[in-house]
Amino acid sequence: MSFAQLIGDWHALAVLFIAGVVPNQIWRMLGLWFGGGIDEGSELLVWVRAVATAILAGVIAQIVVEPPGALASVPDVLRYGAVGVGLIVFLLTRRSIFAGVVTGEVFMLAGKWWLG
Amino acid sequence: MALPPLDSPQWQSPWRAFAWGLRSITQTILTVVLFVTYLGIGALAHDTHFSLLWALCSTLFVWAGPAQIILITTLGSGATIIQSAIAVTVSAIRLFPMVVSVLPLMRTPTTKRRELIFAAHLTAVTLWVECHRFLPQVPRERRIAFVHGLGCGLVSVCLTANTVGYFLAANLTQTLGAAILLLTPLSFLFSTARNSREVADVVALTLGILLYPLAAKMNSGLDILVSGVVAGTIAYGVHWWREVRA
Structure with a gap:
């Protein structure tokens, strides 16, 4: 791999800014502009936080339901199963993120190995 | 530490x-x-x-x-x-x-x-x-x-x-x-769930996941926004209702 390959071309970097950085960053800056005046204990903030949590939940669901890249090679039942089994262990271990993530991953890998 | x-x-x-x-x-x-x-x-x-x-x-x-x-x-x-x-x-x-x-x-x-x-x-x-x-x-x-x-x-x-x-x-x-x-959805789900102290947080997380597949059926391109605002608003409603009763 040459040095030039590691740098790439300027066209690709321009695409990164137009398609990636600006569409992503605009929401943070809107949040900064809008959030400047909100009080920490206000009811509006309770609603905003609930919407943030629910949108994040949607992002989680989207990755599992319409998987990107290599994850698409994993059958539906294994993806849903990994989240379900991971969630059960997470709750049984008094909310251990580590236990939940490891269980979900092991379930998916074991299932893939078992299915061949 | x-x-x-x-x-x-x-x-x-x-x-x-x-x-x-x-x-x-x-x-x-x-x-x-x-x-x-x-x-x-x-x-x-x-x-x-x-x-x-x-x-x-x-x-x-x-x-x-x-x-x-x-x-x-x-x-x-x-x-x-x-x-x-x-x-x-x-x-x-x-x-x-x-x-x-x-x-x-x-x-x-x-x-x-x-x-x-x-x-x-x-x-x-x-x-x-x-x-x-x-x-x-x-x-x-x-x-x-x-x-x-x-x-x-x-x-x-x-x-x-x-x-x-x-x-x-x-x-x-x-x-x-x-x-x-697969790490992304697992870690996002469990880290958010761990931080959910109020009933409203749990409702927002659960409904947000369940409503997404429904919203995706509309194929509007704004699925996540639709399911998020609906689920978040219902969760806020639950919070408000509990406050009023308390």
Whole structure:
């Protein structure tokens, strides 16, 4: 791999800014502009936080339901199963993120190995 | 490692607070999750024929895992710049309410908006989750410095992971690649669930997941926004109803 390959071309970097950085960053800056005046204990903030949590939940669901890249090679039942089994262990271990993530991953890998 | 008590002289210097933030990355399993996720993003960038510099710039300037994965996979599969930009911006809508809800935790009455720009940039799921956990243990006037330290630490971990992943890419099997991509939904779900103290948080998380497949059926391109606002508003309704009854 040459040095030039590691740098790439300027066209690709321009695409990164137009398609990636600006569409992503605009929401943070809107949040900064809008959030400047909100009080920490206000009811509006309770609603905003609930919407943030629910949108994040949607992002989680989207990755599992319409998987990107290599994850698409994993059958539906294994993806849903990994989240379900991971969630059960997470709750049984008094909310251990580590236990939940490891269980979900092991379930998916074991299932893939078992299915061949 | 425990943070010093709120009245400790340790907090007098903003640089000390920055250093405590930096060191706090060792206090969360999410740092490991981020490392592996960004290893995957580095490998994905390599396999999709993006340069290492490109991958590092995406981490520095986008700083949101799902948006970076979406950007790389859509561009790699031949989508136009406009199509990629729309997919990225829909996934990024969550950053708006996140920034709105996290900034009041670090603001003092004299804080100027420009002092919060970098903290707003650093805000993503991990920082959002960890701010709610760590900031009550940090004196208010040192919170911005602490968050800068925490964020810079996490970004450095991810830049390192990108580089390692980029060079390892040729050795990653499809199964390993799938396991890395599965980390994002698992860690997002459990870290958010751990932070859900009120019933409204649990309702927002559960309904947000259940409503997404329904909203996706409408095929509007704004599925996540629709399911998120509906589920979040119902969750707020539950919160309001409980307050009224109490």
